[in-house]
Amino acid sequence: MSKIALITDTTSDLTDAIIEKYNINVLPFRIIYKDREYKDKIEITPEEVYGNLEKEVPTSSMPALEDMENLFESLEEQGYTHAIAVVLSSGLSGIYNGLKVVSENHPGITTYIFDSKSISAGEGAIIEECGKLVEQGKSFEEIVEAIPSIRKRVHLFFVVGTLDYLKKGGRIGKVSGTIGELLNIKPIVSVDINDGKYYTHEKVRGRKQSLNKIVELVKNILDKKKCKFYALHGHALEDSKMAFDELSKHPNVTKAVFEGYISPVSGVHSGPGLVGLVLFEEE
Template sequence: MEKIALITDSTSDLSNSTIERYNIKVLHYRIIYKDKEFIDKVTITPEYVYDNLDKEIPTSSMPSMSEMEDLFTNLEKENYTHAIVVTLSAGLTGFYNGVKLVSENHPKIKTYIFDSKSISLGEGFIVTNCAKLIEKGVSFDEIVRTIPIVRSKIDLFFVVGTLEYLKKGGRIGKVAGTIGELLNIKPIVSIDNNDGKYYTYDKVRGRKKSLSRLVEIANGILDKKKCKLCIVHGHALEDSKKIFDSIKNHKNVTSAIFGGALSPVGGVHSGPGLVGLVLFEEE
């Protein structure tokens, strides 16, 4: 009899109710200031990050090896036979490799680690889909075969207030920064399906046009297929609600979720002003 554990990290931005309902195991990033360290979504809020960016831009680190080790040890004690791990894009973090190393120390648990090549609720959609399949009693091997198909149905785009924080955090990827900032060029950013790094999907001049372009992109996708819609934000509540209201009534939106704020560690790297769009294609 298979007993499958489902594991992700705190950047997947799942609600507490979803985590509790499906018994999802969450490993937490660390946010590090000069004189203190916080656990993402446990001992720090997004508001704390944004309120203190003018004083200090913290660094971050992936979930600790000891936290991962403790989790797998507990899974063995609880007689789990299998584990599925969905990670933040490996193009942005070392977490994928870290959890792979730890899982190899626990051969009693057959573990599959999937690089989401996504962030926030793009990653979260994959986790939730896995959770529903586990709840239905679908086999480990069948779920593993399904996950890449689920990933292929996700479209994710975002705009930021400034590229400063992506640059400082080393997460700029293939998004050109300095000259664009001077000309007030606002890139529409997505994630490359091959290397999992950020790239410029499109670019316009000015904040207002960037938000309008986000709506255009969403409508262009929705004109062709039915999708779940989700909007998230990083210290941009008003703008994100406007975008949500502009898209949610499209005839091909099957359900609309206002996901709220990014995880604190997401805020560290994106800075204030992020509006994120996630679409999940439905059959």
């Protein structure tokens, strides 16, 4: 009889309750300072990363190959026959390729690795849905077949306080940079489902207008679809809570989750001021 393990990484921003409910294995990214290194969400918190940004902006790295190896060895010991992994977009990280290499060292577990082409709750919603399918008794093959259509139900938007951190981290993608900053352009950013990189969904001038616009974009989708709604932030609690409070009252919101801080890894690259809103369409 098959036994299916679920795997994701810390940038999926899953709540502890969801991780526990569906027994999801979470690989930690690494936050790297000049003189030390931390495991994302295990050895360092988002608050600590943001609090230290003025002194030092760390870099980040995908989960250690050793951590991946240890996970697969543990899964084998627990009798798992199959594994489904949903990971951070390959346009933003090398985790997809790294996990693929490690999984090939463990042929005893049939593994499917899905490139979410997303981040944060957009990535998390996909693996959460996989958890529900496992709970329903769906087979490995049935879940693998369903995942691409699950991905199409994700809508993710965010705004940042400044584009400086995306530029420094090399994550700027197709988002307009220097000229936009001079004109006080605050783009609404999303992730391209084709290449998994950031792109400008809308251009808005000024912080207030950008927040109004991101709420409007989410409302337009909710007017047509019933959705789960997630709100997250990067050192922008007040702005994200205002957006959450307004949107969670929409009649087509089936469930509203205020997830709080994004992972420290995401925070390193977005900087302070991020407000992220994610919808997951109900079938």
